[in-house]
């Protein structure tokens with residue numbers, strides 16, 4: 001780790017705090033070389049305590065995720081007292097478009113991760129009004145793959161599954177499908193299916209699995225919600241079934257497209273050319289440094305230059 005904030009200030013202009021949550025503060029930043037806006041998540045090591053392991057989990061997970069609807073990690077800087085995560089800027093605030101959530105989650109599961117903390121607060125909108133899934137601090141990547149059982153009880157109570165509340169071993173992808181059912185209900189109804197100020201009462205409601213269907217819900221929506229919020233996880237809809245469910249596909253002829261448009265490891269020639277010239281080094285050397293993907297200034301410059309290209313802006317460095 002570098003000793004001071006100098007490493008951060010060498011590559012970024014840091015502006016006002018744009019949000020905070022848990023043990024992090026998020027500030028607006030500008031990456032000097034590309035001019036691109038970024039969100040800088042700042043964590044004080046002394047405040048983290050045991051949670052520093054959750055930060056490591058989030059960083060390791062996000063290093064392995066590259067998808068149009070997953071908030072991108074560009075750069076990690078660790079000093080003696082702080083951890084900085086430079087992230088894709090999503091100024092659109094919290095909102096969600098449901099089929100995009102399914103796409104983002106199907107991709108995360110395809111990479112072997114379960115998010116485990118799905119809720120409206122973790123779905124942001126970027127400058128072009130695209131949805132971005134955030135906060136992988138509670139995600140899990142079971143060693144033997146997603147089919148293996150998890151035990152950690154985590155996430156927000158109102159979105160927790162009956163099996164998790166009862167302390168049973170559970171399958172991450174089945175838990176995420178239940179949470180998406182809660183999300184869909186909140187989107188369609190404007191309130192949560194299971195809610196109570198008293199945690200124990202809330203848990204009893206969830207394990208009973210009974211909730212009201214407001215009169216404005218269509219029969220198709222009532223059916224889908226019922227299939228997703230099945231107390232028995234083995235009776236619950238699977239992610240695969242969700243991708244081509246009639247309700248989800250209504251009006252479309254193809255299942256939800258969930259594959260990443262920006263797979264990890266892809267090398268863009270234009271960005272390499274611009275960086276080789278700007279850093280006065282050979283293309284081969286530049287390709288090597290970018291491929292190493294150390295989530296340092298090289299990674300941040302490459303990924304932010306690529307983001308510029310995807311937004312149709314010139315692939316130029318300052």
Ligand SMILES: CN(C)C[C@H]1CC[C@H](N2C(=O)N(C)Cc3cnc4ccc(-c5cc(Cl)c(O)c(Cl)c5)nc4c32)CC1
Nearest residue numbers: 018019020021024026039087088089090091121134135
């Ligand atoms: C309620 N949460 C537990 C934290 C809250 C922190 C501010 C954040 N935010 C805001 O609240 N704006 C109002 C602006 C804003 C703009 N772009 C952002 C880009 C990324 C993130 C982000 C934040 C955290 Cl804690 C992450 O782990 C990741 Cl992977 C990403 N937050 C952003 C963000 C929304 C979430």
